[in-house]
Amino acid sequence: MTIHVSPESCPALVLNADFRPLSYYPLSLWSWQDAIKAVCLDRVNIVSEYDRVIKSPSFEMRLPSVVSLKDYIRPARHPAFTRFNVFLRDHFQCQYCGSRDDLTFDHVIPRSKGGRTTWENVVAACAPCNLRKANRMPSEIKMFPHQAPYQPSVHDLHNAGRAFPPNYLHRSWLDFLYWDIELEP
Template identity: 40%
Template sequence: MGRKVLILNQDYSALGICSVPKAFLLVYLDKAELVAASSAFQLHTVSTSFPLPTVIRLNRYINLPYKGVMLTRQNIFKRDGHRCVYCSSTEDLTLDHVMPKSRGGRTSWENLATACKRCNAKKGDCTPEEASMPMRHRPFKPSFVLFLRDYSGAVEESWMPFLTKREKVY
């Protein structure tokens, strides 16, 4: 059961994603309510059937002071579509500092990009402009909702009304 469930805060803002068993448990224990269920699948016990949740809403508001996407290697790869930003290769991927660290480049969303080993070595200690290596897109920091919608894998149709609002990107 590899399906995922969107978790909404009490105010219907997206909080995260969890597994179906965890979502079912939250609904069963009255810690959340079922907002949307799968029309094609159900959960079965010996004597009862339950709707398979796709979206749940917590009954209590959870205050999250920072709701952002963690800067990790895998999240950079997801943002860039698991492709080199220079040649679109999917082989031997590494992280590249657009402005090299040796020249004051920082480790940030806006300065890290996915690059294959060959392009990373070719670029070396230069900027993409100096190395005459145009980028497919400039690195950016994704918002939490954008990341859930575009980079979390398969997105259920029932999630879309809750993931279409744009968050402010800092």
């Protein structure tokens, strides 16, 4: 019995030249078309393949499941200050009540009281907590974040991203996603 697998269900995990994923969350994935194009342009090495074969009149190859870049891309030294990265740093949960629903962000020291929009003053917050805190200082309303806001390193965000794996992980990816995690004795 032959099972038809759509090429769309065969993304390629993209590794840097040092065999670490370019990104953990969102996971660095390319469509099968982009992976094939990179192979043809000699920009990547194929590390692992799916059983799925694509064919044209003059060409046939198995779809890559893991590719590594030939040229090393130096990771950013400091992650960008974005809403997504604040949520990732805070593990996608309100820093006041722990809820994972209806997230927004809150200025610990309100902007109306001189607080700035920086890593060190912004936390993930659910809408109800954000509305309850409003423009008050944490000490006024006795609402303190579970974790003090801080500027994360790229390493911090990679570690946080590992806690949120995508819905689908191909078995050929697992060795590359978790090989640098410290092993327990």
